[in-house]
Amino acid sequence: MSYLVFLLEEPSAAEMLKGILPRLLPAEITVKFIIFEGKQDLEKQLERRLKGWNQPNSAFLVMRDKDSGDCLIIKNRLIEKVMATGKRASTVVRIACAELESFYLGDLKAVEGGLNIPNLAKKQNVKKFRTPDLLSNASEELFKLTDGRYQKVSGSRDIGPHLKIDGSNQSHSFNVLLAGIDKLLGMIA
Known part of the structure; x- marks a missing residue:
């Protein structure tokens, strides 16, 4: 094993x-x-x-x-x-x-799918979401972006299955x- x-x-x-x-x-x-x-x-x-x-x-x-x-x-x-x-x-x-939330901001389509928030993926081209690793407040950004729907543990559970694993995450x-x-x-x- x-x-x-x-x-x-x-x-x-x-x-x-x-x-x-x-x-x-x-x-x-x-x-x-x-x-x-x-x-x-x-x-x-x-x-x-x-x-x-x-x-x-x-x-x-x-x-x-x-x-x-x-x-x-x-x-x-x-x-x-x-x-x-x-x-x-x-x-x-x-x-x-x-x-960790930088990972999610790098794939807003996953956030959209995981939290069921329509049209969120459209914001991926906003400058700060093109390079989310540079954000010092990613968790705050994600909380604001989702109107408070993102919570650390349950949000991670919901978003994880939707994250792209093909190298295209920002x-x-x-x-x-x-x-x-x-x-x-x-x-x-």
Whole structure:
């Protein structure tokens, strides 16, 4: 049995992944989510949780939001923690720039379909939605854009199955996440 283990800072990331993973993974891959209580908790417990995972043929993806931090500093700090576990070769670290909601703003057709909001996809050509990773307040933007209908966990659950996984999402960090998942599949499949 092969395991793909996601170490995530929040439940909404797991809900989004549950919507895209069935379209990306072969049925024989077992997915596990380890969800932390925010980014500080993830950073505090990451080494212990990775060291404690003993299933053979496992690969790991660590994901957290950039928020207002520096992407490279955050990623390097997480990689150092992963290296301390001896599992660097089977682990990919990904940073959502700047927030998970940037992924959704990069695919407004998915938001339209997931939240049943007509004509939302038409706004994809608005400058800020063409490069959503540059927005420092993606969650606020999404909340306003959906007239308050977007809620973190339920919204992620509803939007995830509609997200395009063909590389056309306007969020570069979402496409990098998909590439990371693909890389890990090559290690365990």
